[in-house]
Amino acid sequence: MKKIIYFSFLMVLMACESDLDQVPLSYGTTESFYANQNDFEQARNATYSSGLYSYPTRLMNLSETRSDNIYTVPDVNYAWSEIHNFYTSITANGFIEEAYATNYNTIYKVNQLLEKLDENGQVIIDTDIRLNIRAEAHFMRAFCYFDLIRWFGPVPLLDRTVSPQEAAKIPRSSVENIYQLVIEDLKFAVENLPESYDDENYGRVSKYAAKGILALVYMTRSSETYGIDGPGLNSGEWNLAYQQLNDIRNSGQFQLEEEYSRIFRTEGTQNTENVFVIPFLESTGNSVGTNFMSEHIGADSYFASLGLSAQGASEGRFVSPDLRSSFAEGDLRAEFGIVDSYVVDEGRWEGSYDRPVYSKYADVTRYGDSRTDWGVDFMVLRYTDILMLMAECTLQGGGGAQADVDFIINKVRERAGLPADAVNVTLEELFQERQKEFFAEGNRWFDLYRTGNAINILNNWKTEVDDENALRGIDPNSLIYPIPLQEILSNPGLYEQNPGYN
Template sequence: MNLKVNTLKNIKLHLFVLVLATIGLLPSCQKGLGLNPKDKISDENLWKNQELVLLYTNNFYSQMRSGFNSTIGSTWLLSSITDDAMVPSTSSQARTVYANPSYTAASSPMNSIFSSRYSYIRRANLYLANIDQVPGDPALNKRLKAEVRFLRAYYYYDLVSFFGGVPIITKAQEYDEDLFLPRNTLDECYDFIEAELDLAANELPAKYPASDLGRITKQAAWALKCRIQMMREHWEQAALTAQTIISMGEHNLLSDYTAVFTSRNNNEVLLAVQHNDRYDELGTQFDKYTFSPYYGGQGNNCPTQNLVDAYQMKATGKEISDPTSGYDPTQPYLGRDPRFYATILYDGVAFKSRIMQMYTGGEDITVNTIAGITADKITPTGYYLKKFTNENYNPNGDPNGRSGYNWPLIRYAEILLNYAESKNEASGPDATVYEAVNKVRQRAGMPKLDESFSQADMRTAIRHERRIELAFEDFRYWDIKRWKLGPALLTNITNPIRKVTITKNAQTGQKSYAYSNVTGYPRLFEDKHYLFPIPQVELDKPGSKLEQNPGWK
């Protein structure tokens, strides 16, 4: 059994749910199932059947967080609460809850992350306690155990990213017992995650046969470990971990940047959340909610002028603010970094067999109630998102609105940039740092970096490269937090969201471009927002030993 989308057609995903619902792994869940004994697969019987265990293992993969469904099942990307993008609807949580934080410990939408992750951690604990006794191929048991060990570490990685230090639970326990554990320190959590990833990597293969594409490899385990080390600013260790992956030679950069996101299970991707374009548990609604309303979309995830301005000129590799860059303000979209064209839909670009019109009065930004184009679907910035979208998808022709490519959780370009950042922070920009960054830039068709950079210059260059190369892949939000730049980049006072207004001369067709701040979009970031609050419902339970994060009491 594998996770490859084409093969999943034969798996019948509802069987995953059946196995999960009927084995009765959690005492608190058993009481509410309403199943009589002959309908239920007992714990004892599950661990006697390797095929059932394999199905159950696959279910753990379903909890890897896909950016297409954001962090809480929403239809906007995490980038839409950064300076890279925004959503048009004034009632969207991306604007009312996140960008202008109005949530509390009782109402935070991330509360569901806390409970869902611990639900699967408890299941993983029981799994790890029983997998060794399963009859069948011992090598398969060993590998499956390593996969679930990785996934448990991934769940903890998610928890510490959102909440900081959390209780470390490693044994199969009654649900009520777990509520009364105190929080471990952040360093204790980091140490635990790194150790678990090392154990998993030791038992995971470097590659799989075609029948098992999509499963976790040792490179994925090391990549997640590298992220943890970077969060800790353990730069030398992070550089060594990234170098280990690079030296293995199992992955490479695709020659075509766009193909990374439109071809499933390609060799640049170390780990992905598997999706398909059917109306089932593996489908997403990304295209439906991202396309311009002219195509029947909702216009979410609109790139900002801030991001557009960050794309350098292709010929010179210089910022557009540099008078020697070659930038022409009368043709602002000409000659830019090729990743701009793969990522952003702008006025005058050909898309879905027509030329997009983002000028005043143009079809993509003008209310047309007959066509279903309402104000809450029109881009507030003058741009729509192209990256990850399927140009052949027709929201109007699909009442269910299911679409989507795989979501890349880890890819090789990240590993190269992780190495470059870590090595530069550890000891400055040596030849290997330039080589790693230049590989990413040259794949995109950009010039090499100037080889006279100071450590600070290289830091700026690497942060720029992460923003551009990894745009809309959920890195910007976490990078800003990791770099402790929230107050500088996520508030209107210091970094207002910018838009373009384009006017077209009816007689000559000449266009003019005016830039201004988006209004009616308050953005705030205080120090307490580096972490989300521990859910109030957990703090209020009798006997709870959990303590709230600073600023949220």
């Protein structure tokens, strides 16, 4: 039964995602559905599948590739290259369209599920199960809207099902208004979700997953505005975030894994770092795994060195030289998660390669039968992240003491095989340590935003590593993505495009 939560509706999800030309709120309902408890559980599972299946790939393409963790020469033939090079003509980029459409498809499913729970769920579902499904649905809606805010800033706010005709008349709502719904949804989830699940229900969101995302919401709201209509409101809610994170720490359910490599090789409830995880299952013939590996590792030649077929990696995304050089000699994180050179003995990719690539999630024992069938679980939030986010809140005045920050950083460094000699750690040093701890996990773009200094960091990085002058100058408008062109065209005059894009 493990991992089945996400895949009972996988084929429905794949059918929906195959046609991104549709208005993202246009999927109809089947009135004969929601006739028994199993129907409601299936609908709940569908929100998981729709909302989370493509999330890891999205992070690789829109966060990791956009950040200073990756560098490559320009190649306009690939959608990820447009993202990496900060092109302004990316309104029709497929990765951007996917982020917008998938989140709204999920929001539609959630709103429908919540309405059906109100209509007849009280009659046919056990009270505790009904409340659990409702809490999970509220979590998924909050998760999707938070994702939309971080990518796009203001977007349409829909807390009920609407027809395509109604959707075409709903303008973008303010970021503040959307945040209010997100916070309300997450608070409901925190109050009503269980603290944990058994092995059979591994992957379902818990109270502590909701607390972790709520903390990130408060931290993102507290970030600088950069003078744009983006996710940062400079709200100063670091103390609220700290309280949520401290609850997770005090729960006693999680602990730091002693070995860095085991974090990414241990699955299920045995992984004590798992606060919020998206599980995938390799299953030869069924293809119910994930495809984020092809975005995680930017070179098909490396897959060939592992004895695997081409994964569609485009041979172009490599570890940024300044990231690679930032690791001290003997840092176990780099030794495990980055391959500096490799050899392919035969075939199309035969040869020797010395361009560093990620290898953190490259576990060939969890490969299925195709590039879309890796059974590699993806951690959205792990316990190390919770502790380091607490340290960030402390340095922002949200609670705790400097000694707590130094202790956390030294525990992280000690696990990496480095001296535990950090003293009076600053915010800048904390973010540098986060970059080395969480590379290849999709956090870096959001971390850059929260530094309050993203523009200077990225422009200085561009100057240092961009010998071919491939990257355009970065300004505050680059910190959010454009509203997809198909949304602008389908609702003429309703949406104004985010500044800086054409």
